[in-house]
Amino acid sequence: MAVINKFDPAFKDEVMAEPGGENLMRCYSCGTCMAACLIRRQEPDYNPRRVMHMAILGLREAVLSSPLIWMCSACDECYPHCPQDIHISELFKAFRNIAVREGHTPPEPAAHVNERTCVACGLCVEVCPYDAVELVEKRVLGHNRMVAQVDAARCMRCGVCAASCRSASIDVPDFGDQRLLERIQQELAELGEVLA
Amino acid sequence: MVDAARHPNIELLTYTEVKRVEGFIGNFKVLVEQKPRYVIADRCTGCGDCAPVCPIEVPNEFEEGIAPRKAIYIPHSQAVPLVYTIDLDNCIECYKCVDACGKLDAIDFSQQPRQQWLDVGSIVVATGFDSFDPTPLLEYGYGRYENVITTLELERINNSAGPTAGRIMRPSDGKMPQSVAFVQCVGSRDERYNIYCSGFCCMYTIKNALQWKQTYPDAEITIFYMDIRTPSKGYEEFYRRAREAGIRFIQGRPSRITQDEATGNLFIQAEDQSLGQVIEMETELVVLSTAAVPRADADDMGSILNISRSPSGFFMEYHPKLRPVDSPTDGVFLAGAAQGPKDIPASVAQGAGAAARAARILSSDTWDIEPIVAHVWEDRCVMAQGKKCGICATKCPYNSIVTTEGQAARVTPAKCHGCGACVAECPHNAITQMHFTDAQIFAQLHALLAREPEKKIVAFMCNWCSYGGADTAGTSHFEYPPQSRGIRVMCSARMDQDFVYEAYRLGAGMVLVSGCHPQDCHYITGQQVGAERFARLADRLEKMGISPQRFRVEWISAAEGAKYAQVMREMHETLQGLDPEALREENERVRPDLERRLRRIPEIPDVAEALETVVCV
Numbered sequence: 001m002a003v004i005n006k007f008d009p010a011f012k013d014e015v016m017a018e019p020g021g022e023n024l025m026r027c028y029s030c031g032t033c034m035a036a037c038l039i040r041r042q043e044p045d046y047n048p049r050r051v052m053h054m055a056i057l058g059l060r061e062a063v064l065s066s067p068l069i070w071m072c073s074a075c076d077e078c079y080p081h082c083p084q085d086i087h088i089s090e091l092f093k094a095f096r097n098i099a100v101r102e103g104h105t106p107p108e109p110a111a112h113v114n115e116r117t118c119v120a121c122g123l124c125v126e127v128c129p130y131d132a133v134e135l136v137e138k139r140v141l142g143h144n145r146m147v148a149q150v151d152a153a154r155c156m157r158c159g160v161c162a163a164s165c166r167s168a169s170i171d172v173p174d175f176g177d178q179r180l181l182e183r184i185q186q187e188l189a190e191l192g193e194v195l196a
Numbered sequence: 197m198v199d200a201a202r203h204p205n206i207e208l209l210t211y212t213e214v215k216r217v218e219g220f221i222g223n224f225k226v227l228v229e230q231k232p233r234y235v236i237a238d239r240c241t242g243c244g245d246c247a248p249v250c251p252i253e254v255p256n257e258f259e260e261g262i263a264p265r266k267a268i269y270i271p272h273s274q275a276v277p278l279v280y281t282i283d284l285d286n287c288i289e290c291y292k293c294v295d296a297c298g299k300l301d302a303i304d305f306s307q308q309p310r311q312q313w314l315d316v317g318s319i320v321v322a323t324g325f326d327s328f329d330p331t332p333l334l335e336y337g338y339g340r341y342e343n344v345i346t347t348l349e350l351e352r353i354n355n356s357a358g359p360t361a362g363r364i365m366r367p368s369d370g371k372m373p374q375s376v377a378f379v380q381c382v383g384s385r386d387e388r389y390n391i392y393c394s395g396f397c398c399m400y401t402i403k404n405a406l407q408w409k410q411t412y413p414d415a416e417i418t419i420f421y422m423d424i425r426t427p428s429k430g431y432e433e434f435y436r437r438a439r440e441a442g443i444r445f446i447q448g449r450p451s452r453i454t455q456d457e458a459t460g461n462l463f464i465q466a467e468d469q470s471l472g473q474v475i476e477m478e479t480e481l482v483v484l485s486t487a488a489v490p491r492a493d494a495d496d497m498g499s500i501l502n503i504s505r506s507p508s509g510f511f512m513e514y515h516p517k518l519r520p521v522d523s524p525t526d527g528v529f530l531a532g533a534a535q536g537p538k539d540i541p542a543s544v545a546q547g548a549g550a551a552a553r554a555a556r557i558l559s560s561d562t563w564d565i566e567p568i569v570a571h572v573w574e575d576r577c578v579m580a581q582g583k584k585c586g587i588c589a590t591k592c593p594y595n596s597i598v599t600t601e602g603q604a605a606r607v608t609p610a611k612c613h614g615c616g617a618c619v620a621e622c623p624h625n626a627i628t629q630m631h632f633t634d635a636q637i638f639a640q641l642h643a644l645l646a647r648e649p650e651k652k653i654v655a656f657m658c659n660w661c662s663y664g665g666a667d668t669a670g671t672s673h674f675e676y677p678p679q680s681r682g683i684r685v686m687c688s689a690r691m692d693q694d695f696v697y698e699a700y701r702l703g704a705g706m707v708l709v710s711g712c713h714p715q716d717c718h719y720i721t722g723q724q725v726g727a728e729r730f731a732r733l734a735d736r737l738e739k740m741g742i743s744p745q746r747f748r749v750e751w752i753s754a755a756e757g758a759k760y761a762q763v764m765r766e767m768h769e770t771l772q773g774l775d776p777e778a779l780r781e782e783n784e785r786v787r788p789d790l791e792r793r794l795r796r797i798p799e800i801p802d803v804a805e806a807l808e809t810v811v812c813v
Contacts, residue, residue, distance in 0.1 A: 002468075002473050002474070002475045002476070003475070003476050003477070003478075004418075004475050004476065004477035004478075005477060009416050009444075012442060013442065025440045025441075025442060026439060026440060027439075028424075028439065028445070029447065029469075029470040049470065050470065050471065050472070053468075053470040053471055057446075057468070084436075
């Protein structure tokens with residue numbers, strides 16, 4: 001049994017003070033977001049409505065340490081359907097920002113930059129839909145130079161940066177070119193067996 | 197209230213009870229009893245010198261018993277008229293108040309109840325509601341745990357003119373609670389107590405919660421609800437404002453409240469349906485949003501005023517959609533929560549509506565009443581011959597028939613609405629209905645069944661529903677067999693079993709009796725009277741030897757044109773499936789029995805003459 005008084009009633013105010021979290025308390029748990037969610041089809045445990053309700057109740061640690069807050073892909077399939085006009089992906093970004101500040105990390109690694117080969121062309125910065133990549137000056141191999149840097153809290157692991165990088169310097173771990181090729185070949189082999 | 201008291205055309209009779217109501221629209225006589233205040237109203241200035249010297253303290257009803265009052269008291273500081281009253285049940289007659297009153301000499305212990313008859317044209321019933329007592333709901337601990345209170349108690353604690361001058365404090369220790377939980381639907385939407393939704397509790401709870409939150413922003417406020425119902429203008433916006441203010445709404449009805457003996461705090465157990473988990477919450481105060489229930493004396497009031505009550509116990513309106521302000525008794529109107537749970541805007545609207553409806557009567561010299569009313573042939577009524585009967589009075593939904601031993605039943609035409617239940621139920625054919633006399637209906641039957649009766653379907657239809665349904669079938673071009681023959685009466689209550697017997701005696705192939713769906717009857721209980729009669733009749737017809745498929749009872753609304761056509765088609769198919777020769781034989785077989793049952797029909801005034809002049813078409 002959950003004991004509500006162990007919850008943190010100020011958590012909802014903290015979320016609402018975070019950019020993107022303003023409309024948290026509008027949620028009346030209708031479940032429209034849940035019905036529209038594409039992630040839920042792959043991840044049965046994921047339920048945006050429930051996460052928002054946990055935040056309203058003040059289940060601070062449960063929300064911030066939950067792998068669920070990192071699952072939203074910001075496809076915004078739910079947003080146009082929400083009768084309370086809550087931008088849920090923005091709200092989840094607010095959860096993530098608080099979580100990162102508190103030392104939590106996403107369960108899956110964000111896009112990774114190979115700083116040795118990055119030429120700082122800025123293409124990834126341009127294409128990233130979540131403004132998760134920026135160019136920063138860093139000391140690489142003994143020289144100060146511009147390289148791409150990924151903000152793990154914002155990266156949604158969509159892989160657009162990896163697909164567009166001209167120097168193959170940015171990659172999403174587990175979804176790297178090599179790993180994807182292996183998976184394609186494996187699938188094809190299995191398909192071949194079935195056909196044979 | 198002050199304005200009403202000052203108005204030259206309004207006479208305010210407070211502390212007065214209605215004892216009896218006689219008469220009818222425009223001509224009511226009302227017996228009222230003014231209770232003794234033991235204070236002379238004309239002399240009392242409301243100065244209040246008497247109350248402080250009174251040694252008696254009893255719980256103050258207006259303050260929900262939270263604060264005391266004296267035995268000489270005014271209900272609350274804004275009472276109209278501002279006149280003190282002595283509660284003689286608690287007064288010890290020490291006469292200290294008499295001394296305190298001094299020169300005004302307003303106290304008079306010799307006052308007696310005073311009865312008077314009033315002549316009134318119309319009556320508005322605005323007797324309000326009671327608040328449900330949550331003590332029987334043991335799971336919430338009301339009455340056992342001091343810090344479980346009702347909303348009305350909170351309203352008093354929260355009121356700046358109340359006993360705490362608006363400082364919220366909890367009963368057990370007088371401390372300002374930092375956390376509060378509201379529990380919705382206490383005693384309403386509950387099969388054990390009241391099945392209806394009280395309607396306005398969601399809004400007053402949100403109001404109290406928001407008011408609290410605005411005064412004390414750090415307070416932890418939780419509302420346990422099943423459904424939040426905020427249907428009126430601006431209400432949903434108000435609900436959203438409450439959510440945005442940080443009030444916690446948990447969907448789930450608490451199953452149990454327990455108390456911590458040491459702190460007086462309460463533990464609420466509920467399922468949070470959004471979380472999908474059972475939760476427990478500790479809170480310093482619990483407020484129960486109790487149901488609005490009919491006044492304890494609603495039954496007495498209903499019989500005094502001659503108005504019926506809905507299944508929920510509130511006074512019943514004439515029609516739930518089209519005449520929500522009128523009671524079924526003409527000239528008596530309903531306003532506010534006496535008719536059903538209602539919030540302030542709805543009560544004000546209904547009150548204004550009722551006043552306007554009442555004023556129409558007061559400003560008219562004459563009043564048109566229903567021409568279709570019941571009429572008693574006094575020479576035929578067995579009550580006049582000293583026998584016991586009175587069936588007609590028990591069947592009348594409007595109490596418009598008075599029966600006195602040794603006298604013929606008496607109908608008050610101004611109260612009769614013309615359903616015809618009494619006419620059909622009278623075992624001695626001593627009542628008729630204007631415009632729907634037995635003579636007229638028998639004549640119609642004879643005309644319709646003059647030729648090839650065994651091929652005909654006779655349909656008795658009520659004016660408001662099934663006749664409307666047949667009409668809809670026609671205007672919508674739903675085809676049904678031309679063998680059907682309709683006879684319209686005002687209500688299924690008017691469909692005398694003799695009409696059905698006569699139809700079969702004349703050789704009709706099929707008989708349909710049809711009327712409104714039970715909840716739609718335009719005559720309160722008319723349909724029920726009909727339905728009970730037809731249930732008995734179906735059994736009797738079968739025992740007499742009439743094939744059961746030849747008699748059908750259907751409830752068809754005015755919108756159900758398709759259903760009417762379908763019923764007609766089915767009955768026609770059934771009729772075609774019967775062997776004509778067997779049908780004729782069956783009719784011949786039951787004819788002697790039917791003739792025996794109908795032997796007294798020609799004695800009914802006008803029937804014999806009418807049947808002689810029937811023109812067959």
